[in-house]
Amino acid sequence: MTDHSELAAKIRGKKSVITVMGLGYVGLPIALEFAAKGFPVCGLDNNKKRVEKLKAGRSYINDIPSSKIKKAVRKANFKATTDESVLGESDAVIICVPTPLRKVKDPDVSYVIKAARSMAKYVKRGQLVILESTTYPGTTRDIMMPLLEKKGLKAGKDFFLAFSPERIDPGNKKYSFVNIPKVVGGVDAKSTELGELLYSRVVGRTIGVSTMETAEVTKLLENTFRIVNIALVNEFSMLCNKLGIDVWEVIKAASTKPFGYMPFYPGPGIGGHCIPADPMYLSWKARKVGFKTKMIDLAAVTNRLVPNYVVERIRSILSNQGRKLSLSRVLVVGVTYKKDVNDLRESPALDIINALEKAGTKVSFTDPYIPSLDLPDIRIKGSRLNAELVRRQDLVLIAADHTGLNYRMIAAKAKCIFDTRAIFEALGIKGKNIIKL
Ligand SMILES: NC(=O)c1ccc[n+]([C@@H]2O[C@H](COP(=O)([O-])OP(=O)(O)OC[C@H]3O[C@@H](n4cnc5c(N)ncnc54)[C@H](O)[C@@H]3O)[C@@H](O)[C@H]2O)c1
Incomplete structure (x- = not known):
């Protein structure tokens, strides 16, 4: 010994x-x-x-x-x-x-x-x-x-x-x-x-x-807790949209309960090296011992639908303005899986860009952490965020709400913004052109 x-x-x-x-x-x-x-x-x-x-x-x-x-x-x-x-x-x-x-x-x-x-x-x-x-x-x-x-x-x-x-x-x-x-x-x-x-x-x-x-x-357990709660709030957000209720306001109100509630926020989908992967490790192990992790599996499927849901919301927002997705220009702001990181792994923005390009949309992106997307299925050089770039777009999609971007300028110059992170509201920026997830 x-x-x-x-x-x-x-x-x-x-x-x-x-x-x-x-x-x-x-x-x-x-x-x-x-x-x-x-x-x-x-x-x-x-x-x-x-x-x-x-x-x-x-x-x-x-x-x-x-x-x-x-x-x-x-x-x-x-x-x-x-x-x-x-x-x-x-x-x-x-x-x-x-x-x-x-x-x-x-x-x-x-x-x-x-x-x-x-x-x-x-x-x-x-x-x-x-x-x-x-x-x-x-x-x-x-x-x-x-x-x-x-x-x-x-x-x-x-x-x-x-x-x-x-x-x-x-x-x-x-x-x-x-x-x-x-x-x-x-x-x-x-x-x-x-x-x-x-x-x-x-x-x-x-x-x-x-x-x-x-x-x-x-x-x-920690990451399963997150994937399940994120799936729940993503589903909740889709339901609130159908009901004409502001999910962000609901979450804010629910968060005032001093016990028994913890806020999770909807977004364009899950990403990174942990949340999409870790619970799958557990469900795989569970299958090996003859156990079915129904909650994890449903959460994974629910979250996987979100990028497509975002694309469909973009289609409908543009359609309400008399524009076709296939003939539109969309600028994606923030392509990493979450704010303030330079990690693209499993980023939902990539699925969104892919789907938009397949639909014929002219997609550009801006991200202070990512100079260009040089991936097997996406090759786009990043653009510098400026008023002219924003003005040229039919829609600006906020996919990752990096700190320090000029959101005021975006709000002032964009024809239309689809904000999947409610960053404008968090910064107190208002505008009829801003639509939240
Ligand atoms: N990124 C996160 O936020 C995070 C958080 C908690 C836990 N984790 C877990 O931590 C682990 C590492 O994640 P990461 O994000 O740091 O990955 P990463 O890809 O950023 O880093 C892994 C590093 O390991 C190196 N590497 C691979 N095989 C090697 C070998 N045989 N010898 C020497 N180096 C080798 C790679 O070159 C790479 O630099 C994963 O299991 C991940 O799930 C990640």
Whole structure:
């Protein structure tokens, strides 16, 4: 049995070498936070371009200023690399690789498997390995653990193993990695304890749970809660439109209840790497044990209909003005999946643009975070937001309500605006040309 007190002492003394594997939206902030606290940190990523940028002190995530990276690189306790042999020199390894969906909407854990295979070559006595990628319950124990144990070392006996879900919300100015409590579930009590000790150096609060599966499914409950409530409010919004009721006013009024209600807002559809994917991981696992997650499945279907609903609303708004969708010009403002991020993954704006282009609409877009859309099915160069651009359009669609755009100018110059985020109302901008979702 390996003594865990040696690693604990190293962590307390900030002497433990920490490697973060996968330097994306999740991994990079973690690596930089440990570096800022004085730990020696290796950032391991197999994307050469990302590593080169980091070495040059340049950020590719808009939440993270380049100055923060420059500082870590200058202090020389943060080293970005593509060389996986750093895994063998590490005391703790935190794995933050992607967990997307396959085309058939099943979990794609191939990145986790690849990362575990790399880790397996270097795993050593006394090391702590933590998986952070969102995944279905059983991934750490059934997929990672056997790979890590191949060389003969045993998890919980020779090395320590845990799962700790990442709960960050990119673009959120109030909550970031450091002030979101960190849930940790280890293969044994010592692994949980070490995981909590490690994270307690950089986050305000840690919560140890009894198993790795509990930690894995905690994250899935959180995101399932979101997908179901978003689907509910999206459906509610469609109903309110039919009834001639302002759903935004209803939500505002309902939010005054001091208990038992939490506001969720309608929008052009769900996107990002988490909400559309994570609940599907759970429903897949449920099917494996003969259980049908009816709520999740219905929520996913409901949300998937929303981009098309937005297109149909655009068609009807234009038609009421005597215009045909196929002969119209539409400017999409904000194409990322939500405001103030540069993440296009699963963005509903892309589905909307696709459907509009298929209908023959002349589509342009503007987004301060996205210079151009160079995707297999959409190739459009972004336009600079200015009065002339807005004036030329038959309709302006607000798909992502990025902070700091000139909404007053848009309201003043646009013939017609379809606002899926109610941003004009939030800013107190009124106009007969503004139609809310
Ligand atoms: N983005 C979010 O808001 C968010 C929030 C909470 C949890 N998560 C979860 O965190 C995980 C990571 O998400 P992300 O958004 O950071 O993804 P990302 O795509 O931004 O970053 C993943 C990084 O891992 C690297 N990578 C992949 N395989 C690798 C390997 N074998 N070795 C080294 N590097 C490798 C990629 O090059 C990439 O830079 C996912 O499971 C996701 O569901 C994401």
